[in-house]
Amino acid sequence: MNRLIVSPSPHDENYLKTSTIMLNVIIALLPAYIAGCVYFGLRAVAVGAICIGSCVLFEFLCRKLMKRENTIADLSAVVTGLLLAMNLPASIPLWIPVIGSFVAIVVVKQLFGGLGQNFANPAITARIVLMVSFPAAMTKWTEPFTHTDLDAISSATPLPLAGTDNAASYLDLFIGKCGGCLGETCAAALLIGGLYLAARRIINLAAPLSFIGSLFILSWIGGSDPVYQILAGGVFIGAFFMATDYATTPITTKGKIVFGLGCGIITFVIRRFGSFPEGVSFSILLMNVLTPYIEQLTRTKVLGAKEAEKNE
C-alpha cells in the first residue's frame, strides 16, 4: 500500500484555476481587440503583439531576476499586455508600447509583489505614464479604415467633439467607427465581453453598472448628452475590464459599488472641468489608491457577530 496522503479538509475543490479566469478575460477582450484590428488594420495587430510579447517577457525576466517562481503560465501578463495594447492608439511608434509594458509589469506589478499585490491597475498606470511622457504620440488618432495612409491622417476622438457638428453618431460610437485607442472604441464588442464575463461569473457587474450609471446621471444633470458621454472614450473598457480588476478594486459588492460611483464622479469632473478631454484612466487610478480605505469601511457583516469591543 502507498503511504496515504494526509491533508486538512476540504478534500474536494471546484477546479477553477487562476489561469482559467485569465483565459476568460482574454476571450472577453478579443471581440473588442478584433474590432480594433478591423478598424485600424495591421498596425493594431502589431501593437497588440508587441504589448503581449513584451509583457510576458518582462514578467519572465523579472521573476527570474528576483529568483522567484515563473508565473507566466497564469496568463495574467497576457491580460495586462492585451489591455495595454487596447489602451494605445494604433499609430503609436512601436517602441513606446515596450516602455509601457515595462512600467506595467515591472514597476506596477512585480515591484509590489506580483499578481494580486499591486495596488494600481498595471495597464491603466502604464497608459497614464505614456500619456504624460509621450503626449503627442499618445494622442495621435487615426480614422477607422484609413490605415493604408497611417501617418497622414489624424482625427480627434469623439469626446472633444461632443455637442459640435462633427460629433459622432450614436451608432458609430456603439460599433466603434470613430477615432480613439485601438481597443476602446467599439462599445458593442466591449459590452459583449463584459456580459460574457458576468455570465461566467468572472466579474461582478456592481462596479461597471455604478460607474456607467453615475456618469450617465451626472452628465445628464450637468447638461451633456448622457448617451454620448458613456459611449465615447474609454468608459466601457474601463468599466468592464479595469474597474473589475480583482487586485485593485474592493473585494465586497458594497465596496465595488462605491468604487464604481467614485469612478463615475471623477470621470465626470475631469471631462467637465479638467484640462484633459478624457478622465476614465485617472478616475480608475485614483479609486485604486482609495481601495484599501473603501475596503476597510465596507467589510461584510458576520452572522451573529457582536460589535467589536472597545479597548480590547
Place this chain on the structure above:
Amino acid sequence: MKKLNGIKLKHRKNTENSATVEFPVPAKVRIPMSMHMGAPCDPIVKVGDEVRVGQKIGESGAAFSVPVHSSVSGVVKAITDYRNAMGAVCKAVEIETDGKQELSGDIKPPPCATKEDFIKAVRESGAVGLGGAGFPTHIKMNPKAEIDTLIINGAECEPYITADYREMIEHPQDVIGGIDLVKKKLGIKQAKLAIEANKPEAIKNFTEMAANDDTIDIVTLPSSYPQGAEKVIIYNSTGRIVNEGTLPADAGVIVMNVSTAAFLYRYCNSGIPLVSRRMTVDGNAVGEPKNVSVPIGTSFHDVLDFCKTDIDALKKVIAGGPMMGMSVPDIDMPVVKTSNALLAFKSYDERKTSSCIRCGRCVDVCPLGLMPAEIDKAYRIKDIDDLKKLKVMLCMNCGSCTYVCPANRKLAETNQLAKSLIPRK
C-alpha cells in the same frame, strides 16, 4: 430574511439507493475510550475478561462524557494506547470476538418516565451526535435556557454520504418516534425536521407521515452547502441567529441529528446502547460502494475489504465527508461513533497554491459572511487585532472558501491556524 451564502457541490450520492447491509462480525475490534467531545472514559474491563454486546466497558466520572459499550461478544485481549485522527491519545480496548454476538444480560429498556430519568438514560446509552461532531447528546438536552423548538438535522449536506438518508428511508417510524420522544420528555412544543432539497423522497414520506401532526414541521432546506451546519440549519429553519458567544439553546433551539433521534427511540424500547452505526463507504478505490451497519471498533481495513476496495492503490482515505472529514494516516484505525462515512480514493490531485488574486470568491461563499482572504492576509502578518475584528473565531471550518479558491489557497486551514493566535479569555 437574508439568504445565507453557500456553494453548489456535486452531490455524488452514489449510494442513496443502496439499502444498509449488516457487517459480518469482525475477528477483532478496537474500541477507543474517547469517541465523543469531553472527558475520555477509563476502561472498566481487564485483559482476559469476557464481554458481551452492549456491556459497558468504559466509564468516566465526569458529567461531560459518555460511557463506551462493547460492540461484540468475546474476550478482552489488550488495553492499548490509541491515537485518533486529531492526534489525541486515549486508551482503547481490544476484543477478540467469539462470533456469537450474545447480548449482555444487563440490557433492558431504561426507565425514562421523567425528564431526569430520560436524560440519565440518554447518557447511559452512550449517545453522541451521529452527524460527525460527537457532542454528548445528554448535555445538549439539559440547557439552562428555555427551549421551544427541536430541530432535527436531516440535511446531510456533504457529498457522498447517505447514512442519514438511509435512516430516513429505512426507519422513518423510528425517526418520527425519536422526535416525539425527545419532544415529550423535554417538554418542547415544536419540532422541525429539516431535510435538504436533494432528498425529495424523504421529504415526501415525512410530509405524509406528519400531515396530521402540527407539532412536527418538515422543512425543505435549499440545496446548497453547508445546510447541515448548526448555525445555518437554525437560521434556515427558524430564522433565528445564534449570536457570537452563545449556544443554540440561547436561541431557544436544540439541534439533533436525524440518526441520533432514531437511535434514541430504539434505545428506549430495547435498551441496546450505541454499539454499531451505519456508514457510507464510497470513493473511487471502493469496488462496491454501499451503506454498511458496522460494529464500533471494526478497523477501516476490514470495512474497506468488505466493500471490495483496492487497498494497494489507496492514496487518500477520509473519515467523514470530503468537505469536513479527516484524512487518516492509516487504515488500521477503528470505526467510531461519529464515523458517518469512509471514503477511499486511489487518485488525488494536489494542486499548487499560488498568490491570492483577491477575486473575492471566498467572501461570496462564506455562509457566515466571513472574509477568508482578509483573514489570510491578517494571519500572515500576525495581526491579532484585525483577526478579532474579522471574527475568525466564528469560522466553523465548512471548507467552502478553500473549495472555491482559484489560487488553491488553504483558507479554511488558515482560519483554524488563525484562531490559535487569539488568546483565550
